[in-house]
Amino acid sequence: xxxxxxxxxxxxxxxxxxxxxxxxxxxxxxxxxxxxxxxxxxxxxxxxxxxxxxxxxxxxxxxxxxxxxxxxxxxxxxxxxxxxxxxxxxxxxxxxxxxxxxxxxxxxxxxxxxxxxxxxxxxxxxxxxxxxxxxxxxxxxxxxxxxxxxxxxxxxxxxxxxxxxxxxxxxxxxxxxxxxxxxxxxxxxxxxxxxxxxxxxxxxxxxxxxxxxxxxxxxxxxxxxxxxxxxxxxxxxxxxxxxxxxxxxxxxxxxxxxxxxxxxxxxxxxxxxxxxxxxxxxxxxxxxxxxxxxxxxxxxxxxxxxxxxxxxxxxxxxxxxxxxxxxxxxxxxxxxxxxxxxxxxxxxxxxxxxxxxxxxxxxxxxxxxxxxxxxxxxxxxxxxxxxxxxxxxxxxxxxxxxxxxxxxxxxxxxxxxxxxxxxxxxxxxxxxxxxxxxxxxxxxxxxxxxxxxxxxxxxxxxxxxxxxx
Amino acid sequence: xxxxxxxxxxxxxxxxxxxxxxxxxxxxxxxxxxxxxxxxxxxxxxxxxxxxxxxxxxxxxxxxxxxxxxxxxxxxxxxxxxxxxxxxxxxxxxxxxxxxxxxxxxxxxxxxxxxxxxxxxxxxxxxxxxxxxxxxxxxxxxxxxxxxxxxxxxxxxxxxxxxxxxxxxxxxxxxxxxxxxxxxxxxxxxxxxxxxxxxxxxxxxxxxxxxxxxxxxxxxxxxxxxxxxxx
Numbered sequence: 001x002x003x004x005x006x007x008x009x010x011x012x013x014x015x016x017x018x019x020x021x022x023x024x025x026x027x028x029x030x031x032x033x034x035x036x037x038x039x040x041x042x043x044x045x046x047x048x049x050x051x052x053x054x055x056x057x058x059x060x061x062x063x064x065x066x067x068x069x070x071x072x073x074x075x076x077x078x079x080x081x082x083x084x085x086x087x088x089x090x091x092x093x094x095x096x097x098x099x100x101x102x103x104x105x106x107x108x109x110x111x112x113x114x115x116x117x118x119x120x121x122x123x124x125x126x127x128x129x130x131x132x133x134x135x136x137x138x139x140x141x142x143x144x145x146x147x148x149x150x151x152x153x154x155x156x157x158x159x160x161x162x163x164x165x166x167x168x169x170x171x172x173x174x175x176x177x178x179x180x181x182x183x184x185x186x187x188x189x190x191x192x193x194x195x196x197x198x199x200x201x202x203x204x205x206x207x208x209x210x211x212x213x214x215x216x217x218x219x220x221x222x223x224x225x226x227x228x229x230x231x232x233x234x235x236x237x238x239x240x241x242x243x244x245x246x247x248x249x250x251x252x253x254x255x256x257x258x259x260x261x262x263x264x265x266x267x268x269x270x271x272x273x274x275x276x277x278x279x280x281x282x283x284x285x286x287x288x289x290x291x292x293x294x295x296x297x298x299x300x301x302x303x304x305x306x307x308x309x310x311x312x313x314x315x316x317x318x319x320x321x322x323x324x325x326x327x328x329x330x331x332x333x334x335x336x337x338x339x340x341x342x343x344x345x346x347x348x349x350x351x352x353x354x355x356x357x358x359x360x361x362x363x364x365x366x367x368x369x370x371x372x373x374x375x376x377x378x379x380x381x382x383x384x385x386x387x388x389x390x391x392x393x394x395x396x397x398x399x400x401x402x403x404x405x406x407x408x409x410x411x412x413x414x415x416x417x418x419x420x421x422x423x424x425x426x427x428x429x430x431x432x433x434x435x436x437x438x439x440x441x442x443x444x445x446x447x448x449x450x451x452x453x454x455x456x457x458x459x460x461x462x463x464x465x466x467x468x469x
Numbered sequence: 470x471x472x473x474x475x476x477x478x479x480x481x482x483x484x485x486x487x488x489x490x491x492x493x494x495x496x497x498x499x500x501x502x503x504x505x506x507x508x509x510x511x512x513x514x515x516x517x518x519x520x521x522x523x524x525x526x527x528x529x530x531x532x533x534x535x536x537x538x539x540x541x542x543x544x545x546x547x548x549x550x551x552x553x554x555x556x557x558x559x560x561x562x563x564x565x566x567x568x569x570x571x572x573x574x575x576x577x578x579x580x581x582x583x584x585x586x587x588x589x590x591x592x593x594x595x596x597x598x599x600x601x602x603x604x605x606x607x608x609x610x611x612x613x614x615x616x617x618x619x620x621x622x623x624x625x626x627x628x629x630x631x632x633x634x635x636x637x638x639x640x641x642x643x644x645x646x647x648x649x650x651x652x653x654x655x656x657x658x659x660x661x662x663x664x665x666x667x668x669x670x671x672x673x674x675x676x677x678x679x680x681x682x683x684x685x686x687x688x689x690x691x692x693x694x695x696x697x698x699x700x
Contacts, residue, residue, distance in 0.1 A: 349592040351546050351570075357588055358574065362581055368573050372558040382558035387572055401563060402678055405529045406554035422678050443678055449647020450525035451679050466557060467525035468679055 004220075005106040005115070005157050007122075008144035010134045011082075011099045013039040014075045017131045019068060019242050027066045027242075030055050038070055068242065072098055077238055081261075082129070083229040088268060089125050090118075094141070094226040100148065102141050102226065119155045138162060141226060142175070142218040146192070149173040166218075167193030174218075180211055192218075235265045235328040244283060244320025248312035251280070251321060255308060258326040259301035271331040272297035276304060281323040290315065293359060295388060296352030297332045303353075310360040355387050376429045377437055378465055379409050402443065404453045404466030411463035414454055418444035424456075441465065502534050503670045507654070508641070509662055511535070515641040516617035517610065517624040519657075521631050522645035524553060527652050530676060531645070532599075532625060533564050539596040539623060540567060546595040549573045551582050553601060583609055590624055591616035597623045603630070610637055649681035 011017070016029045016039040026044035028037045035055040047062045059065050075098050083093045083101060092104035105118065112118035115137075126133070136152040138144030139159060143166055147154055150169045156162065169192045171181050187206075189195050196219065204212050216222035239258050245251050255278075266272060274297040280288040292311050298304065349357070359367055367387040375381045402422070423442030430436045439455040446452060451468035505511035512518060512535040522528040536547060547570055549556060558568055572595075576582040582602060589595045590613060598617075605613070605626065617624050631644050640660040646653040651672030656664035673680045 349594045351544070351572075351594040354546070354589065354592040354594040355572070357592075358585055362574065362576050362585060366575050366577070366581075368575070370556055370558045370561070370568055370571050370573060372562050372568060378557070378559070382555065384555070384573070388569075403557055403560040403563065405557055405560045405564075406525075406552065407557045409555045421681075445681070446525075448523060450523060451527070452525060467554065468527065468676075469525050469529040469554075 003106060004104075004139055005109070006138050006141045006144040007103040007105045007119075007155070008096070008136055008138065008141070008148040009101045009103070009126075010136075010145075010148035011079075011101075011131055012134065013041070013132050014078055014099045015039060015068070015070060016041055018074070018078045019240060025064055025066055026062045027068070028055075028058055029068050029070050031070045066242070071240075074238070074240055075099060080229075081237055082131075084231055084265075085129065086122070086125060087229065087231050089121050092226075093229040095229055096145065100145060102145065104226070104228075105137065115155060115157055136165075138166070140218060140220045141224050142214070143220075145175070146173055146218070167191065167196065171195065174214070176211065176214060180207075183207070234331075235262055236325065237261060238323055238325045240323045241321065244322050246317050246320045248315055248317060249309075251312065251324065252305070252309060255324060255326070256301065256305060258324065259304050259308075262304070262326060262328060263299055263301040266299035266328075266331070269331070270334055272299050272334055273328045273331055274298070275328070275330060276308075277327040277329070278308070279325040279327065280317075280321045281325065282319040283322055284319070286319075288317075288321075293364065294353075294356035295359060296350065296356055298356075303356075307356060307360040310357065313361065314363075352388065359387075376427050377435070378403070378407055378427075379411075380430075380435075382407060404451075404468045406469050407466040408464050411455070411465050414452075414462035414464050416446055418446045418452060418454065420444050420454075427455075443468070502538070503531055503672075504654075507665050507668045508656065508659055512623075512641070515623070515660070517614045517626060517639050517641070519626045519628075519637070519639045519642040520645060521628055521643070523629055523647070526645060526647040527672060527676070527679065528627060528645055529599075530672065530679075531652060531670065533566075535623075536597055537565050540570065543596060544570060545593075545622075546570050546572045546589070548586075548589045548595050548598045550586055550589070550598060551576060551601045552599070579603075583613070586613055586624065587616045589620075590622045591620045593620040593622075595620065595622045597625065599625045599627065601627050603628050605637070607636070607638060610639060614638070614640070651676070651680055 013029070016027060019027070024043065026047050026049065027041045028044050028049060029039035030036065031038045037049060037051055037053045037055065037058050040049050040051060044058075044062070044065065047065075049058045049061055049065075055067065059067075079095050079097065079099065079101065083095055086093055086101065086103070090103050090105075090108055092107065094102040094104075096102050103122075105115065108118050109115055112121060134148050134151050134153055136144050136147030136150075136154040137156055138147055139162065143162065146169050147162070147165055150165075150173045152165060154162070154165060170190060171184060171192065174181075174192070176184070184190075184195065184207075189198075195215065198206075200212075203215060213222060217224040237258055239254055241254060245254075262276075274294050276292045278290040278292065280290065282288065290311065292304065292307050294303070294307055355367060368384040369387045371383055371385040373381050373383055420442040421444060424440035425442075426438070426440050428438040438458050441453060441455045444452045444454045452464050453466040453468065454462055454464050456462055502511035502513070512532070520528055520532075540547060547566065549571070552573065556571070556573060561571065562568055574582075574585050576585050579602065582600070583605075586598055586600050586602075589598050613624055616622075626639075635657065639658060642656070642658040644655040644657060646655070648669050650669055652670040653667060654670060655667045658664060673682065
């Protein structure tokens, strides 16, 4: 079993580090059940605040102290995001709730040509995320975990060094329950070295099965199967804001961090998306859903940023926003965009990009194309369609010659006196689909000189169908 | 400089010959451009054209040749912003306008319409923008014209009043009146030359059914081909 090597990353202040807040002020995360400080930033530490301190004591040390409530589920989500991020450079990752990641290192060593360069790659990967973490190797998952939680920063595969380090660890950093720990403490066992020196048969006789199992897994005598992370097919990330934001424009900078991660997500998968779903979580947990669409699928954060900024101009927030969730569920494959080499790009935008911009501000309904349908009824032959989806009319489509450029839809009753210049042209059709028409069309000129396309129904009612503008 | 002169200039009341528009890579004058014989260059080289006209007398038919010419050799869009009625696909297709490159916008407010026009003009993705809008002020028009220059697009601003404000810094402005033979055009302003005297556009050849007198009847021996197809 000595050939196995595991690497454990321990994030002691996961929630605190992932809060979107400036770290210039003292900031602590407090466990609500017992009102004790469990995570704190560097500024708070300078002011004399320590982990485990009561909230009252901490607040008396600094009046400007900012306090956030500990939320285990946000840490879980963050852990999941971290696993997704690290998946880019290591394969087997197990999530150890609440704040650790376990990496199976030995299969990666031949790829990275040694532990040192593997660790360098991981460090580079972790650098942009700006989290505090401790790390340690171990020949079993539990050994690595204990060492990392003790605060080691130890990357080596030397069995002796690891064993020495392990033996110096107190029982408090192990996964043993408080009851087991106090039981051991009463028998004089305080450090792992003392626990590991107890022979196996004595252990089973004196302590319960769980302890034996733990020791067995720690030393590698028992196997310890892990459930590894598998990357999801969709993008979903949450960003919790430290304080409520009521102005949409001020939501943009925090959103940028999410968009940048989305860009990375899409880039790694060679995918594009044409729709973002934003969920803005309000104080009372109500969720404001916003859809941002782009006519041309994109992955770049800057493109989405511009569209979201436009979308936000039309949105009024009634309540402060406390968290932002960005979801992307439909991914598209990258496709080559054809561009004429000789014409070049004649502007900054392609037609589809322009439509994305217009759509974001004006709404989707404000844009349309127009398409030709093979029908004799004018109101049916010319139809609005989604912008840029209008296909070429099938060749051989019958096209009437004298038709007005603009249609009144629905037709308007004719009130003024006109002179009929040409006609009639009878259109009698549609008896099969429930909209039968029998109309005699004329080209008419009004007294003001307007050219109108008018028709007469069998009941001798006159309507204006179009104008020859 | 003299403050009064400054003011006059800022309000667009003085036209200076020295401030020529930067030369755009000009598209050749459309062979069927009705205006080419009356205005030097026709509709070409004007980033913005104001057209004051009652609806339905031929104001769009006047522009069709130019719109066709603008669309040639590119796959840019023709944008209609706030048309009073629904554009007719049949007529457009017959007139040689590629329907797949027509974009119609129905903005909810006038402000949105102007914003959309500026976006379209400046994007480089549109060749022409038809904007139905009742009133533009100097600043708005200047922004639109600048955007048109940036994106090498052409703005056709249509409204149903007589040309509103002679001080507007528009490059071509004209009023249209119905006429038995087609249209009567009064050019109010034309950058780069004096406006010509009111003239008549003869549409009898291209739109024989939309004129009152038929040229075929007057010249009995000649049969004229439908104009838009003539080679």
